[in-house]
Amino acid sequence: xxxxxxxxxxxxxxxxxxxxxxxxxxxxxxxxxxxxxxxxxxxxxxxxxxxxxxxxxxxxxxxxxxxxxxxxxxxxxxxxxxxxxxxxxxxxxxxxxxxxxxxxxxxxxxxxxxxxxxxxxxxxxxxxxxxxxxxxxxxxxxxxxxxxxxxxxxxxxxxxxxxxxxxxxxxxxxxxxxxxxxxxxxxxxxxxxxxxxxxxxxxxxxxxxxxxxxxxxxxxxxxxxxxxxxxxxxxxxxxxxxxxxxxxxxxxxxxxxxxxxxxxxxxxxxxxxxxxxxxxxxxxxxxxxxxxxxxxxxxxxxxxxxxxxxxxxxxxxxxxxxxxxxxxxxxxxxxxxxxxxxxxxxxxxxxxxxxxxxxxxxxxxxxxxxxxxxxxxxxxxxxxxxxxxxxxxxxxxxxxxxxxxxxxxxxxxxxxxxxxxxxxxxxxxxxxxxxxxxxxxxxxxxxxxxxxxxxxxxxxxxxxxxxxxxxxxxxxxxxxxxxxxxxxxxxxxxxxxxxxxxxxxxxxxxxxxxxxx
Ligand SMILES: Cc1cc2nc3c(=O)[nH]c(=O)nc-3n(C[C@H](O)[C@H](O)[C@H](O)COP(=O)(O)OP(=O)(O)OC[C@H]3O[C@@H](n4cnc5c(N)ncnc54)[C@H](O)[C@@H]3O)c2cc1C
Numbered sequence: 001x002x003x004x005x006x007x008x009x010x011x012x013x014x015x016x017x018x019x020x021x022x023x024x025x026x027x028x029x030x031x032x033x034x035x036x037x038x039x040x041x042x043x044x045x046x047x048x049x050x051x052x053x054x055x056x057x058x059x060x061x062x063x064x065x066x067x068x069x070x071x072x073x074x075x076x077x078x079x080x081x082x083x084x085x086x087x088x089x090x091x092x093x094x095x096x097x098x099x100x101x102x103x104x105x106x107x108x109x110x111x112x113x114x115x116x117x118x119x120x121x122x123x124x125x126x127x128x129x130x131x132x133x134x135x136x137x138x139x140x141x142x143x144x145x146x147x148x149x150x151x152x153x154x155x156x157x158x159x160x161x162x163x164x165x166x167x168x169x170x171x172x173x174x175x176x177x178x179x180x181x182x183x184x185x186x187x188x189x190x191x192x193x194x195x196x197x198x199x200x201x202x203x204x205x206x207x208x209x210x211x212x213x214x215x216x217x218x219x220x221x222x223x224x225x226x227x228x229x230x231x232x233x234x235x236x237x238x239x240x241x242x243x244x245x246x247x248x249x250x251x252x253x254x255x256x257x258x259x260x261x262x263x264x265x266x267x268x269x270x271x272x273x274x275x276x277x278x279x280x281x282x283x284x285x286x287x288x289x290x291x292x293x294x295x296x297x298x299x300x301x302x303x304x305x306x307x308x309x310x311x312x313x314x315x316x317x318x319x320x321x322x323x324x325x326x327x328x329x330x331x332x333x334x335x336x337x338x339x340x341x342x343x344x345x346x347x348x349x350x351x352x353x354x355x356x357x358x359x360x361x362x363x364x365x366x367x368x369x370x371x372x373x374x375x376x377x378x379x380x381x382x383x384x385x386x387x388x389x390x391x392x393x394x395x396x397x398x399x400x401x402x403x404x405x406x407x408x409x410x411x412x413x414x415x416x417x418x419x420x421x422x423x424x425x426x427x428x429x430x431x432x433x434x435x436x437x438x439x440x441x442x443x444x445x446x447x448x449x450x451x452x453x454x455x456x457x458x459x460x461x462x463x464x465x466x467x468x469x470x471x472x473x474x475x476x477x478x479x480x481x482x483x484x485x486x487x488x489x490x491x492x493x494x495x496x497x498x499x500x501x502x503x504x505x506x507x508x509x510x511x512x513x514x515x516x517x
Contacts, residue, residue: 009069009076010201015121022125022132023070030144030163037061039365040156040169042148042311045072046351047342048175049131050358056140060366063167064141065148065158071131072177073196073343074351080127081200082220084120086388089227093260093390100427113205113228120200150316153335171337171365174318174325175358176311178304178343183212187273191280193298206230206297210282213302214241214266216387219253221299223389226261233293235284236266242387246448248414249393252430253450256390265291273298306344323347329377330364331357339365348383356381382466386455391431394458397446397465400436409439410446411498415491417451422482428452433487435461435471437495442470449487457485471495 009016020026039055041048044066052064069076088111098105129135133143144167146160156172158165180195182188194202196217207230211222214236226232234241234257241257241264242250258264265286274281282293306324313319319326319334325345327333333340339361342354363376384396403410417423417431431450438445447461464474474492479485 011203013118013121015118015125018125019076019121019128020069022128022134023076024066024068024145025133028133028143028145028162030146030158030160030165031063031142033063033142033165033167035061037063037142037167037169039063039171039173040167041065041173041175042156043072043175043177043307043342043344044070044131044136044143045175045177045342045354046074047177047344047354047358047361048072048173049136050355051173051175051341051361052136052141053139054359054362055366058362058366062141063144063169064136065144065146065156065167066133067145067147067160070133070136070143071128073179074354075124075128075131077196077200079351080124081120082196082217082224083388084123085116085200085228086220086224086390088116088119089224090390093227097427111228114203116228117200117203147310149310149312150318151312153316154337169337171339172316173358173361173365174311174333174338174340174344175342175354176307176344178306178324178349180300181303181305183300183302185212185271185273187275188298188300191273191275191298193273193300195300199299206295208293208295208297209233210235210280210293210295210298212271212298212300214238214243214264215301215303216242218299218301219257219387219389221301222262223257223260225299226257231263232261233263233265233282233295235268235271235282235286236264237268237271239267241266242393245387245393245395246399246434248432249395249434249448249450252432253387253389253391253393256430263293304343304349308344327378329379330375331361331378332364346378348385350383350385353381353383356383382462384458384462386458388455391428391450391452392454393448393450394454395446395448396458396462397444398436399446399448403436403438403445408445410436411439411495412436413491413494413498415487415494417484417487420482420484420487420490422484422486423451425482426452426484428484431487433457433491435491435495437471442472442495444471444474447488451484451487453484457488460485460488 038060040063041052042065055062136143144158145162146158148158151157156167209225209230209232211218211234222232222234241254269285271284279294308320317335325340327340327345331339341357341361343349360376386394414434418429434448436446449457471492479489
């Protein structure tokens with residue numbers, strides 16, 4: 001591993017060496033282009049990998065350019081390491097609750113943060129094979145390692161140690177993702193801080209951690225670090241946590257975070273950072289009180305910023321703004337030969353969104369569309385998501401307020417997990433399923449689930465919504481007993497009961513009376 005790579009993926013251990021050998025192999029030599037590519041993809045995160053692999057499997061001539069680590073954020077500094085850490089934190093938290101289950105854990109049981117992180121690195125290295133440069137090469141993709149930029153409307157230049165190249169394309173896909181936004185907080189730059197790019201390289205637990213931003217990334221990691229023993233202070237400018245979520249759902253998670261030892265300062269104003277004697281000091285006003293918090297490290301998870309710099313987008317006629325590259329419903333940029341997918345252009349910054357968008361790019365960029373027919377559109381995607389705190393919050397479709405804003409009248413039903421047998425038996429009673437059904441129909445327009453495995457449970461609603469099936473289909477679907485997923489059927493039963501009117505009941509009473517004659 002070169003010095004450059006060591007700096008990029010710390011610590012320098014066997015797992016990270018394996019990771020780098022897969023996703024940024026040393027001595028890689030960029031292939032010499034032998035003519036025009038059907039599609040050139042910039043960025044080998046989820047969006048770029050999926051675009052490239054499908055294009056190659058269909059027989060297209062495709063090049064994939066990555067400047068840093070194939071696999072992008074998800075594999076290297078996002079979903080994979082965070083969920084690895086979260087799993088270990090959950091194991092430790094479960095152990096602390098063992099008494100509830102009649103298990104007596106002898107005093108003195110400890111954990112090893114270094115081993116938690118080593119496990120994560122080991123699993124990440126194992127998974128990285130799927131995204132490896134050699135695998136993509138074997139699948140027929142020309143993999144180039146280096147920094148890409150548009151040298152003209154149909155030419156991309158690649159620069160790097162693996163060889164400078166010039167690639168001409170019929171179509172191109174911009175999949176360069178996003179990075180942690182640096183909020184303009186006085187003193188933050190000088191004090192230094194962790195982001196998702198550096199936090200997973202820690203080998204020692206920060207005894208006191210300040211987390212700025214209570215969005216999904218901030219909440220997931222605040223809970224994980226608190227469970228692993230850090231004294232965590234979470235600072236959020238808005239009220240409560242997870243400002244974009246269903247308020248009741250977010251409140252349940254907030255209560256759990258507090259039980260896990262996280263101190264929350266929400267509605268935070270005038271946040272400043274200073275440093276002295278190796279310590280960092282955060283000052284903030286929250287709900288009329290001034291706080292000064294001393295921490296060892298600060299983790300910033302306050303939004304994402306698109307990677308648009310250095311790409312020569314102006315030369316290619318691709319417009320962008322502070323939210324990213326501007327695309328139409330077909331994911332075409334302002335240069336119709338250049339498409340975009342993933343965090344660079346999406347308000348849904350998820351791996352599965354990047355994957356779904358890549359498939360739209362393939363359909364729209366690679367195939368002819370006689371008379372403008374056969375295009376796929378991003379607006380028609382049914383997009384679920386999940387925040388992997390404990391409990392998890394998963395959502396699909398509209399929230400009640402969005403439905404109202406669209407002029408849709410909805411009926412909302414909520415069923416709590418403390419009435420679901422399996423949740424009671426599992427000790428997972430905190431949570432609920434909530435569904436919004438369009439009035440006068442059985443159409444499900446949105447659902448939120450708060451549960452230990454809400455991310456798995458939401459899929460049932462996504463399938464129904466994607467297939468255009470309604471509440472009646474769910475009501476008619478048998479769910480194994482006892483499962484936590486029964487909550488989905490139980491919440492729909494509330495809708496059924498509500499529609500079983502007094503009038504229907506009196507008709508039935510009359511019918512049964514007749515049948516007794
Ligand atoms: C801590 C964290 C946890 C997350 N957890 C989840 C989760 O649980 N579930 C989920 O669905 N999503 C999660 N996400 C979001 C998910 O990681 C992203 O949505 C996803 O990685 C986006 O993929 P992408 O392909 O658009 O971009 P990226 O993964 O960012 O890939 C872009 C790639 O482009 C490369 N690149 C940029 N510029 C150039 C250039 N000029 N030349 C060549 N290459 C370039 C970059 O190096 C990078 O590898 C998480 C994110 C974070 C930060």
